[in-house]
Amino acid sequence: MATGEVWREPEVLDTDVAVVGSGGAGLMCVLHALTARPELDVTVVSKGAVGRSGCTRMVQGGYNAVLDPDDSVDLHLRDTVQGGKFLNDQSLARTLVDDAPRVINELETRVGCFFDRRPDGRIHQKAFAGQAFDRTVHRGDLTGIEIMGRLRDQMFRLGPRELEDVRALDLVHDAEGELAGLTALNVRTGDPLVLRARVVVVATGGSATMYRVAAPAREKTGDGVAMCWRAGLPMRDMEMLQFHPTGLLAGKSRMTGAVLEEGLRGAGAHLYNAAGERYMARYDAERMERSTRDVVARAGYLEIMAGRGTDEGGVLIDISHLGSGEVERCFPGMVARTRQIEQDLAIGPVQVSPTAHFHMGGVLIDADGRTDVDGLLVAGEDAGGTHGANRLGGNGVAESTVFGARAGDTAARLARQRRLRTPERTEVNASLARAYAPLTRSLGPWPFDLTRRLKELMWRSVGVVRDGASLEHAGKELDALADEIEHIAVPGPPQVNFAWQEALDLANQVTVARAMAHAAAWRTETRGAHARSDFPDTDARPRYLVQRAAGDGPTGAIESEVRDVEFSHLRPADLDGRPGS
């Protein structure tokens, strides 16, 4: 296919640092790169509105950081690794807990965030599940808005180039095989773009939207991970996808999947199946509803799958026994959210279901965000290893901002060493041909039904609880889907064409989904978020699978290698006899 037939000659833009993604990780990266070297030319590429897409914005709970002298980073590390079932890359977890308090300082003093205060005027920290100390910094129950709103405002001070509504497509290399930048697509005009960059930072966020019931924002379709996958980067822990136990069920409404906060269970909410049993008694008789995220999510899923759920495929959460006034006082946001969907948390049970929430797996990085490819950095949910098999509530926004900041520092350094390179013409054309293909076909399915099929498949076969047979089935189905995606045809012009954009999202989702199903089939144990009904036990020695693309195209082979987790800071034996272990 030649240029000019379907797409125009791409505009070429040169920049020092190209940041893909404008959530917490992306904007922290810009802040740090431009603070370290204000003369740098930094470009933010964002599929949605800059600073207003993605999930950092949606953070309700808060931000885990050690601020209190009675708390310690060792304790935070222990909570993180214990929560991650010892699958964590401990050097990344260590970096997270060490840097989190420093980033809080920066958010307060430089970025201007104004977190809630204790009576003595210092930053207030609240309790959060799975932690030995109250260390979650917050701003009401809309912490994400404060962080992202203020970070967005910093962009007015720093003035990076903002490419809003621009979708990054692929990483491209020069004739010597060195990273040269990326191809992109302006969603508004439908025109292609080549960004030549000294350093590329990928920070687009995860891919949990590929499940039928899912919590994240619509942009989160695994674009960054898929982009790195196509570029042959190694990934880890791809099977580790966290489900939040209480996502709202709102029929076919898009509200379905939105999270009802963890605090409800903490405050004494009960969970019932359709028969009116408090089913948690069967799964964790001691802690009941206050058990950990993974256990409660799994229990709900098993009830639903065993046919003991409601007609809509959910279970019921009920906190009305506390009295409607009390519920309204303690959880105003949650009550409002349920009333919006014609239910009412304050006066009766509400239908919930586990909801896909966060992808722990991703690209292998070091503590500075560096990857196997020189000049390519990855930060935030796109990277794997920090959280291991399960993420603690409050560690997510910490990860985005801590590693975003570090990637920004690294990028500022690297930009000095690397020069601008010219991407190979053939590589650029191949990337654009792939992207524009759905527009060129006149006959073929629209993407919407295929997306629905993917979500249903992932929910049933690579869901909260998996088994060998369903994973094998999922593998085949995903290959078939990947094939069908190659035939999608979308009508209309290239300008602001959402069917086309959905087709591109879907291709990325399926790419990530294949890696997830593949890794899930490999892990023949139950650990953290990954539960196998055919292998309910946990191996003594935690290992992880490193995967990379071995063949071209959406159905290309996957190459993998098994590694042992390195206990560089903590070993399982260190926790014996400790409270909470």
Add this chain to the structure above:
Amino acid sequence: MSVAQFVFFCGFALVAVAIVAFSVVVVRSARRDDGGPFVSRSLVARLARPGRDRAELQRWAFYLHRVSGLGLFAFLCLHVGDVSLYVISREIYDEVHQVYGSVPMRFAEVGLLFGLLFHTANGLRLVAVDLVDLGLTGSTRALYGVLGVSVVGTLAGAVFILGPVIV
């Protein structure tokens, strides 16, 4: 009708046309530019419910404030003109001012009175909002007061203005 009376009448007609034209401009631009609710059954239903929804009335108060402001200004210009006739000729002044006593003019004066009362009271309400921070519901309630004062004041005035010609 004398020439002077005719000229004054034309002047007053101009004022009336200005008011109508400006009202059309305000309503049209309200429809095009202003992100408030369209006038529809659902809006009427919302306004009928007590509570925050009624704050929407303040948008209409703003339109009325603008229209009445322009009307009063235009009329004042005319009025300054007709009063200053006194300097030129007492006869012409009397002649022109007889028009104020005619029946249609009296009706127009009732309208002017309403505009004057509403514009004044609403202006005072805005000053109050600014000084004592009435807030959304408080300022809506104050608007009820403004409307009450304007309507009652207009009715009372109408008795004096229209009384001599109707009864």
Add this chain to the structure above:
Amino acid sequence: MADTADADTNAGGLVRVTVTRSVEGTRSEFLVARIRPMTVLDALLAVQREHDPALAFRFSCRVGMCGTCTVRVDGRSALACQTEIPADTDRIRVDPLAGLPVVRDLIVDTGPFWQAWASVRPYLVPGEDADVGMDAEPAVIAPDSAERRAIDPALDCIGCAACFSSCGIASAHRDFVGPAALNRAMVLVADSRDSATAERLEVVGAESGVDRCHYIYGCTAACPKGLDPARAIRRLRGRRFRGDR
């Protein structure tokens, strides 16, 4: 692309959705199946999925946090994801936001809104001698201090521009920086960590600043987060004339 226009919209639980398109003056009507519960966003998604994939609108988080799906529902500026279509409603009309140039269909260019926002220096400007960065200590500010009490209820702005569109002054292109920007300005003016108060007061006191406000309360009535920009504007005026916080 008008769809089966004359069918009885009550039969079979249908909702008639009228959308103003970007081609000057055209509107499209669609019939979509009623679901329960149903938001305006659901209706727009149904149109895009079942009738016209080219219908352009923006959304992201669908839980009222990103502030990108703002449209006018029967004229009223609101978040599509937070606006329910009540059970007794069988037709809605959706328009793009007022006062901002339309990019396509329901998508507007929020540029003017953000320019106004940027004009008040919306970011914290720490004092010359303030300690800033990763090793600086956050300021000690009591939760019941006047400062905190002024700022607290004015945070959580999601920049959705519903107030801008709903403001009879800002949306009508009368050179007004608008409620959201002034709310942000108030937050920073009240903040003891900030040192650009004088400069900011100059901006908000200038011609396109607080004096343009006519207390229509369109902003406060429209804010999906329950903020009160009108009060922030009032505070800024008070600050300018009377020197109070």
